[in-house]
Amino acid sequence: MARRRRALAMLAALAALAAIPLVAGLVNQPFYLDLFRRIMIFAIAAVSLDIILGYGGMVSFGHAAYLGIGAYAVAIPALHGVHSAWVQWPLAMALSGLAALAIGAISLRTSGVYFIMITLAFAQMLYYVGISIEPWGGDDGMRLARRSQLGGPLDLGDPHVFYYVVLAILAVLLLVGDRVIQARFGTVIRAVKSNEPRMRAIGFSTLRYKLAAFVLAGAVGGLAGALLANQTEYLTPSYMHWTRSGDIMVMVILGGMGTLAGPVLGAAAFLLLENVLSAWTVHWQAILGPLLVLVVLYARGGLWGLLPGGASRDD
Amino acid sequence: MTEPLLQVRGLRKRFGGLVATDGVDLDVAAGETVAVIGPNGAGKTTLIAQLSGDLAPDAGRIRFAGADVTALPAPARSRLGLARSFQITSIFREFSALDNVALAVQAHAGHSFRFWRPARAEAALREPARTVLEQVGLGARGDVPAGTLAHGEQRQLEIAMALATRPTLLLLDEPVAGMGLDESARMVQLLRTLRGRHTIVLVEHDMDVVFALADRISVMVDGRVIATGAPEAIRMNPEVRRAYLGEEVSA
Numbered sequence: 001m002a003r004r005r006r007a008l009a010m011l012a013a014l015a016a017l018a019a020i021p022l023v024a025g026l027v028n029q030p031f032y033l034d035l036f037r038r039i040m041i042f043a044i045a046a047v048s049l050d051i052i053l054g055y056g057g058m059v060s061f062g063h064a065a066y067l068g069i070g071a072y073a074v075a076i077p078a079l080h081g082v083h084s085a086w087v088q089w090p091l092a093m094a095l096s097g098l099a100a101l102a103i104g105a106i107s108l109r110t111s112g113v114y115f116i117m118i119t120l121a122f123a124q125m126l127y128y129v130g131i132s133i134e135p136w137g138g139d140d141g142m143r144l145a146r147r148s149q150l151g152g153p154l155d156l157g158d159p160h161v162f163y164y165v166v167l168a169i170l171a172v173l174l175l176v177g178d179r180v181i182q183a184r185f186g187t188v189i190r191a192v193k194s195n196e197p198r199m200r201a202i203g204f205s206t207l208r209y210k211l212a213a214f215v216l217a218g219a220v221g222g223l224a225g226a227l228l229a230n231q232t233e234y235l236t237p238s239y240m241h242w243t244r245s246g247d248i249m250v251m252v253i254l255g256g257m258g259t260l261a262g263p264v265l266g267a268a269a270f271l272l273l274e275n276v277l278s279a280w281t282v283h284w285q286a287i288l289g290p291l292l293v294l295v296v297l298y299a300r301g302g303l304w305g306l307l308p309g310g311a312s313r314d315d
Numbered sequence: 316m317t318e319p320l321l322q323v324r325g326l327r328k329r330f331g332g333l334v335a336t337d338g339v340d341l342d343v344a345a346g347e348t349v350a351v352i353g354p355n356g357a358g359k360t361t362l363i364a365q366l367s368g369d370l371a372p373d374a375g376r377i378r379f380a381g382a383d384v385t386a387l388p389a390p391a392r393s394r395l396g397l398a399r400s401f402q403i404t405s406i407f408r409e410f411s412a413l414d415n416v417a418l419a420v421q422a423h424a425g426h427s428f429r430f431w432r433p434a435r436a437e438a439a440l441r442e443p444a445r446t447v448l449e450q451v452g453l454g455a456r457g458d459v460p461a462g463t464l465a466h467g468e469q470r471q472l473e474i475a476m477a478l479a480t481r482p483t484l485l486l487l488d489e490p491v492a493g494m495g496l497d498e499s500a501r502m503v504q505l506l507r508t509l510r511g512r513h514t515i516v517l518v519e520h521d522m523d524v525v526f527a528l529a530d531r532i533s534v535m536v537d538g539r540v541i542a543t544g545a546p547e548a549i550r551m552n553p554e555v556r557r558a559y560l561g562e563e564v565s566a
Contacts, residue, residue: 176430179430179431179433180430180431182433182434182435183429183430183431183432183433183434184421184427184428184429184430184432184434184437185427185428185429185430186430186434187414187418187421187427187434188418188421188427190410191407191410191418194407194408194409194410195405195406195407195408197369197405198401198405198406198407198476199418199422200369200388200389200390200393201367201369201389201393201398201399201401201405202393202398202418202419202422202476202477202479202480203390203393203394203419203422203423203480204390204422204427205388205390205391206390209427209428212428
């Protein structure tokens with residue numbers, strides 16, 4: 001019942017997103033197309049973080065690292081004349097998944113505050129590596145000569161085509177994510193969050209499952225990074241800065257941890273607020289901060305939990 | 316003579332200045348129910364934790380089913396057929412009772428790198444879980460979130476999760492802890508049905524429970540086993556009475 005309501009709400013949200021380009025066209029505000037594409041890209045990143053953070057209880061504070069690796073995986077091949085998305089995007093996922101494997105293999109041996117700090121440290125390390133490599137733009141970053149080439153009619157240079165490609169990726173992620181969460185694998189991840197000693201006692205070697213989830217989340221985060229580089233047509237190491245990791249985490253918490261729709265809602269709320277508030281004041285985060293505190297104090301399920309039918313989690 | 320199912324030799328565990336396990340030897344034959352009793356702080360739970368693999372001993376060997384398992388972590392021991400229940404109820408509170416048991420089945424039904432088919436739709440996980448829930452008397456409570464079950468029911472669920480791993484050896488850490496008389500009687504009834512079918516190491520405070528179930532009793536004091544024997548012999552042992560049973564028997 002609740003599950004069906006959630007599925008309907010998700011479909012409605014996707015339908016609304018699909019209608020955005022039409023609305024933007026009608027009111028002659030192409031800017032909305034750009035904004036909502038950005039929202040969806042960060043939604044992909046936030047959903048990937050929520051798989052480990054919300055479902056798995058692994059508080060990774062370095063998720064922006066994968067965003068950055070994904071962006072580099074687009075920009076560096078492009079610099080050498082390789083523009084095919086079929087090369088760049090799988091490369092983005094493979095490299096960020098590999099990075100997550102290395103980072104996870106080390107950091108998952110710790111827990112609590114240590115885990116948070118180690119994931120943060122790895123991401124900052126990659127950030128400083130990015131800053132120091134001059135041929136790849138160094139601190140300033142570099143322009144992307146052209147967007148990834150999907151071939152055929154799918155020209156990402158067309159803002160509408162790009163928009164719907166991102167929407168399709170988000171929709172597939174939500175669909176696949178829902179299956180994974182309900183399948184054996186997701187059940188293990190959620191149960192590890194609930195009670196890891198018990199999981200080990202009944203016979204699960206929990207580390208390998210946590211690591212696999214960490215790698216999956218990293219790979220999807222890398223895909224979001226590849227899309228982000230296309231969105232901005234620019235590469236900058238600041239995609240990996242720890243404040244960016246914080247932003248993604250805020251999106252997850254604001255929208256609702258341990259749900260798939262929550263992070264999407266959180267990304268939308270965060271970026272819309274940023275957009276509206278920053279028009280008034282450069283200190284827009286002074287308004288976002290207290291808002292986040294209120295959500296954490298009074299709405300544990302996040303914005304998604306406040307919606308009718310959203311209160312129960314996707315288990 | 317055949318080797319006992321569980322064989323512990325010279326087990327030692329120290330926490331800073333406290334020697335929690337001080338050279339424990341223990342043999343448990345297949346099919347036997349052995350109770351470990353002793354006053355608070357005697358090191359019973361620490362012993363169980365080392366047998367289950369949750370704690371690594373500082374010295375000594377643990378052999379189980381003919382293999383040295385001293386260095387094996389808890390999940391590997393579970394897969395060899397060793398299951399434990401916890402003194403402080405340890406369940407998946409947000410999951411339904413049936414989900415809890417199904418997870419224990421899942422742990423022993425191949426790997427869980429399966430990403431598509433809903434686990435709740437796998438009859439191979441749900442059916443055995445339902446059978447075990449029936450067995451412990453929770454058949455009608457399968458859909459209830461485990462965290463909202465009554466205390467006694469949560470203790471039954473503990474046992475169900477251990478049983479669902481199809482263990483040969485059950486390590487039960489105070490299964491009737493915190494239970495009322497009725498609940499306790501029902502738990503003893505349940506444990507009685509498990510005797511003989513499983514080999515059991517039982518840590519328990521309640522002497523009525525111990526004498527109702529145990530084939531043999533080992534008495535622990537200050538990390539050491541001071542006596543081992545049949546229930547009647549233990550009841551009569553003057554050293555045991557002085558160290559432990561005295562006040563309980565007169566009470």
